[in-house]
Amino acid sequence: MAEPVGFYTDTTVCIGCKACEVACHQWNALPARNGGEVPLSGLSYDNTVALSDVDWRHVKFIEQFSADRTQARWLMMSDVCKHCVNAPCLEVCPTGSIVRTEFDTVYIQEPVCNGCRDCITACPFGVIHVSAEKHIAQKCTFCYDRLQNGLVPACAQACPTRSIQFGPIAELKQRALDRVGQLHGQGASEAYLYGADTKILGGLNAFYLLMDPPETYGLPTAVQAQVPSRSVWPASVKAIAASLVIAFGAFVSFGRRKRAVAMTEGRGGPSR
Amino acid sequence: MNLELNTSVADPQWHGLIVWYFFLGGIAAGAYVMAALADLFGDIDDRPGVRVAYYIAFPLVGVCGLLLTIDLGRPERFWHMLIQSNTGWPMFKWWSPMSVGSWGLSAFGLFSFASFAGVLAEDGWLGLKRFSPLASRLRTGLAGRLFALGGALSAFFLGSYTGVLLTAGNQPVWSNTTWIGALFLASAASTGIATMVLLDRSLKLNIKESVIEHLEQLDSWAIVLELVMLAIMAISLGHLSRSAFGTWPGLLIPAFVVPVGLIFPLLVKRWGGTRAAETASIFVLVGGFVLRSAVVGMPFPLLSLTTVGR
Structure with a gap:
């Protein structure tokens, strides 16, 4: 068994460049939506809108404006499968298609999945979608093929600000705690880690440093995200x-x- | 129980075919339960009604299997539910309702097939007349009683596991109550009996009037049980009831299912008159279908994620 690895995403340094989305598309050969003609969402500068069968990474733009629009605050967060320790999708999968890898990540074996979609009902983060082409469940593979060859996942490799950091879980957690301490020292007392402890589904192997409550980022609380069993x-x-x-x-x-x-x-x- | 809605989930697109599966599977389970219980506790007068139930349960569960297979993204891999595709060993996860459900549906398929073959032999269809004495002997002996017990258990399972399946996830409303399985079972019983009564009346199967009256009485009890289950489910949802039953399609339950699909049939049965049984049965069946449509559709208006089209 290889050492458990994960992602630590520091949202305070995300600039919304979407290099992670591009790198994920490129490495995993994910097709473009609408034949490449992505319509503007009309709601945001973010036109990816959500995670989908072909968007396994999605940089959320949380745009907060005052009523008169003189004040603005943008939060950015690169969303992805959380590779939960007690993964609901893995728990309910009736075919055994969803497995835990030797790197402690959660992986869908494409030849086994029959597209029953039970994993979609189970995932509390809205991560999994059915492919319009393959008709099976799709999500971030944690670049399993790259891990097997000693490479860093494409998104973390491409991130220019080191918002997405990859490494052994224990090391990432220490790094994240140090960063929270640093932010608190600078007066940003609202900074906290989401998913680094065991409260949410036994822990998230892709955890976050956030500045607002989870619901601001469209993330469930520990009460809302439950194991199906x-x-x-x-x-x-x-x-x-x-x-x-x-x-x-x-x-x-x-x-x-x-x-x-x-x-x-x-x-x-x-x-x- | 968790009483916070999680609206960050994705839509599994369990819609039309799944609603029909829940509805037809419920009828098959409900009718079979009544037939098996009549085999266990009833008498010779119940036999024509029992035969009706055994005639419909197997074809219906066959249709259910077909609906579920078509609904899969990759229908040719339906067998992955039961067999591990890489080892050939059985695929069974007792903690996964869908895995247990696949085996439960298969077990019910076997029980209902045996019962179907038994009544075919009893009635001399498909050249099976020579097996009629054997079928009767098997049915009335200890083996027959044990078989009826096993069949009843598998039918109870089929009638309720679909609700447990919805509960075991993170979809809003479904995952906020643990009463959907019990509700679906009560509905399965009432729709199963309603189908038996309707078939008798429309096909002139000549089930004794006293047996039909008895079935009608059992149906009334099942409807009352369903009303009680709905009330308990609403109470268990607490403040979430407003979201569950106050928005489309959950709104159909207080606006249509309760008055038209449950209370109206009860009143019709009480008033009596010609064609009361048929009228009540039709409304029970429509109510049962709308109930499942409403429950299956409850989470989706509440989801905050935008669906990305391709």
Whole structure:
């Protein structure tokens, strides 16, 4: 087993250049949307809009304007699969297509996936989408082929500001904690790490340094992002209870009818 | 239970075919449950009704299998649900509702097929008349009772696991309650019985009037159970009920399913009159379909992500 690796993304130094998106497209040979004619979103300077089957990296532009538009604040965050420690997609995948690699990343084996889309219902980050061409689930592979050859993932390699950092998880966490300490020392007390501890799905191997609450970035809180298996037993117990109510009701009802027929016909009841 | 909506998820595009699967699978499961329970607790008078249920359960579950296969992105890989494509060993994850559901659906397929073949033999169809005594002997012995018990369990599973499947994820509303499985099961029971009654009346199958009345009574109980499950589900969602039942298509539940698909059939049964049973059954079936459409569609208006077209 190789050392667990991950991404540490420092959103305070992201400049929204989208070099990570381009590098991801290029290395993974992802096709362009709409045959290359990407329409303007009309809502933002960001025209990628969201992660999709062909956009495994997406630099979110969070544009905050005052009502009179004299004040503006932009937050930027390069979004990607979080390669969760307790990955919901991996947990529910019924074909065994989604696996954990020797690098502790989460990977979809394309020849196994049959496009059932259960992983999409499970992912709390909206990461996975079905390919319009291959008709199977698609997401960031963490450049598994590059990792196997000792290379840095394409997005981290291309990032010009080192907003996206790649490395062993333990080392990245220390680096991130040091950076939070530095920002706090500079008066930016709102800086914090999202997903670096075990509160969200046991930890995210792609974790973030954020300046605003998770919901500002369109990220779920620790309460909102849950492992699917947490509700299987409670839901099953309730379904079993309903089954017992129906079975017991039928037992009583059939018995009552048999007794009524027996009384009407004045004999011991019809035989089977 | 988590009572915060997570709107950052993507749309799995479980729409039309999945709604039909939930609906037809529910009918198959509900009808089979009633037939198996009649085999266990009923008498000879119930047999014509039981036969109707066994005649419809297997074809319906066959259609369900077809719907699910077509709905896959890669239908030719449907068998990956049951067999590991790289080793040939069984693929089973007890903690994944879809994996367990694939095996449960297969088990129900086997039970319903055996019951279907049994009634074909009993009625002498497809040249199976010579197996009629064997079928009757198997049905009435200890083996038959154990078979009915196993069939009932698999039908209970099929009627409810679809709701558990929706619950086990991170989609808004679905993942905020654990009552959808129980709700779907109650609906499966009522729609299954309604189908049996409707088939008897429309095809003149001559099921005894006392048996139909009994089925109608069981249907009324199932409808009341469904109303109770809906109320509990709404309570379990707390303040999220407004989002779940106040926006389209969840709005269909208070606006249509409860008054038209549940309460109206109860009243029609109570008023009686000619064609009351057929009328009530039709409304129960329409209500059952709309219920599933509404529950399956609940999360999608709440999603904040923009779908990127290609």
